[in-house]
Amino acid sequence: MNRKFTGDNVFKILAAVIAASAVVILIVTAYTLVSGSVPVLQRFGLGFFAGTQWNPVEGREIFGALPYVLGTLVTSGIALLIGVPLSIGIAVFLVEMAPKALRVPIAYLVELLAAVPSVIYGLWGLFVFRFWIQNYIEIPVSNSLGWLPIFSGTPFGLDVLTAGIILAIMIIPTVASISKEVIGAVPNSIREGAYSIGATKWEVIRHWVLSYGRSGIFGAVILGLGRAVGETMAVTMVIGNTIGPAAIPTSLFKPSQTMSSLIANGFLESTASLEKSAYIGVGLFLLLLSLIINIAAHVMVTRVLKVKGGAVE
Amino acid sequence: MKTAYTIVIAIVAIAIIAGGIVSYSFLSQPATSPSPSPTATPTQTPTTNPTVAPTAVTLTGAGATFPYPLLSSVITQYVNDVKPNVQVNYQAIGSGGGISALKGKTIDFAGSDAPLSASDMADVPNALHIPETIGAVTVAYNLPDVPTGLHLTGQVIADIFQGTITKWNDPAIQSLNSDLTLPDKDILVVHRSDSSGTTFIFTGYLTAVSSAWDTAVGQGKSVAWPVGIGSSGNTGVASVVTGQSYTIGYVELAYALQNSMTVAAIQNPAGNYVLPTLEATTQAAQSMASAGLPTGAESWANVNILNAPDAQAYPIVSFSYLLVYKELNVVPGMTEAKATELVQFLWYVVHDGQQLASGLEYAPLPANVVQLNEATIQSITFNGQQLPTS
Secondary structure, eight states: OOOSOOHHHHHHHHHHHHHHHHHHHHHHHHHHHHHHHHHHHHHHTTHHHHOOOEEOSTTOOEEOOHHHHHHHHHHHHHHHHHHHHHHHHHHHIIIIISOHHHHHHHHHHHHHHTTSOHHHHHHHIIIIIHHHIIIIIIHHHHHHHTTSGGGOSOOOSOSHHHHHHHHHHHHHHHHHHHHHHHHHTSOHHHHHHHHHTTOOHHHIIIIIIHHHTHHHHHHHHHHHHHHHHHOOHHHHHHSOOOOGGGGSOOSTTSOOOOHHHHHHHHTTTOOSHHHHHHHHHHHHHHHHHHHHHHHHHHHIIIIIIHHHHHHHO | OHHHHHHHHHHHHHHHHHHHHHHHHHHTHHHHSSSOOTTTSGGGSOOSSTTTSOOOEEEEEEEOSTTHHHHHHHHHHIIIIIOTTEEEEEEOOOHHHHHHHHHTTOSSEEEESSOOOHHHHHHOTTEEEEEEEEEEEEEEEEOTTOOSOOEEOHHHHHHHHHTSOOBTTOHHHHTTOTTSOOOSOBOEEEEEOSOOHHHHHHHHHHHHHOHHHHHHTOOOSSOOOSSSEEESHHHHHHHHHHHSTTEEEEEEHHHHHHTTOOBOEEEOTTSOEEOOOHHHHHHHHHHHHHHOOOOTTSOOTTOOOTTOSSTTOOSSEEEEEEEEESBGGGSTTOOHHHHHHHHHHHHHHHTGGGGGTGGGTOBOOOHHHHHHHHHHHHTOEETTEEOOOO
């Protein structure tokens, strides 16, 4: 019962302060966003969420955030659709198949992708990558399947598809390296047991390894989604930044805009208080969306996946 | 139990620290803002020859990004060659940020691409406008078969950016360019996605020349573009226009010149098709200034130098301003010595500084605007007292 001010106690308090500061920062951020967006919410109410018009011109102000919420969801969805299979493939290859000599250098290179600043991805996307997408994917697809609404529009290379692919590249290092750790942590006894009952390598990976690591991989995907939703610079440079109803992502080949790129584009120079408040309001939606994603992920991992994973075990 | 106790302590500790920071930043705001900078204090301690050593002064400005390359060159030359005892900091945070900082009195001068609006003028009636350089907006295009020589009128440009004209060989464009063969291709419109002074000038021009544009879109630093794709910055627009055939966009003159972009000649009110050049830009300012501009202390909210009447003037032109307080004692930490240095720096910017302009692809101020600025700068006071300009 020695309640002296020992090093242990000091460390404990220090650690608790640091941990609590994360909570405090979140609360302060949320408070700033809520109080900052009060004017725009008062003026437009629910219309701010459901509206599609966005006009910052003095005297004609109208702000609706829906197109940008959709833009964020669609580009992030494309990023997951492309990025997650690739990431899991990389992780499986590194843990289950790659010769030892390749394992470390490849893992290192994949993680190096995460160190590239997003503005570099954006510049590369704008000056190089968009032409590849435009010439080798969009123009051929548009010529043959342009009648499908999802492929309509002028193939420009600055659109939802390019933004989604750039985002996919950006989330691969996160998802792949965590999945690698998760798969690496699957006990060898499970693999041995599976092989011993005559499973092929594919069956072992598909039915035992990935099932066992399911919740961990799902966590990795959520971290990747978090990055995709919040990514700003690279997306701003390749998404085409349309405004108002034109920003609703109705086709892969049409430009759009995400919440974060909208804020990046307009917030700095906004002077009128209602306009500023509108950008802060979009920031609030972005925070809420991230929160919902994280909570949903948590629920999924604890309630749904673990039970099934347990059944496989 | 023990953990809960620790957490409570932690939260209290943070609250105290945060409260301390907040109250400190509130209390110290006027004092810390601009002036008692570390460079200013040493001179207050007696030196060996106090009469000779000039007072070290730091002037702080912030605002528009457009004049930044020019201002930073002028500042470098001023500090190195003219006033080694003066430091000038200009932060290119955007016009809006500059105006907010001026209102907050946290800076000594602001840069803005747009004049103070009527409501801003009501907030800071003491502010002076000093046009320090001239911006022009070019209409750049990419037509593989028409490397140069496209002629456009304001009305046609407005219709293109509004989506009313959608094909390059539209009769409205073809009739202005009877010597050119225009392709039967969709026009791809590129505009700025970020909020910018360039957009403000360009949409101001479209508003002035087209009532349809005025009704549907209007003027702003960012507007609800009816068509086209947005790209960030002059660089972004330029890269899309140069990289993609059949595009049209607008970029700042200095940027277009530095990158040798293909730009359209635009019809001015005299009926001539004028290519954007530094001379045609200065010409526009010159002719508008001789037609009459407000004094520095009056409101400039309605000033625009678009569509200047001169035969050789380029029509899409605008001033970029430095904003200062007329009576400088309202700025916390301002001293007579510092106010004098500020006045002399401003004087330098509109005189010797202009010689740097054309080398950097900025249009130099015409003589009549310089004269106007001289009167404005001479009217600046500290505690009601005029300050020497040299």
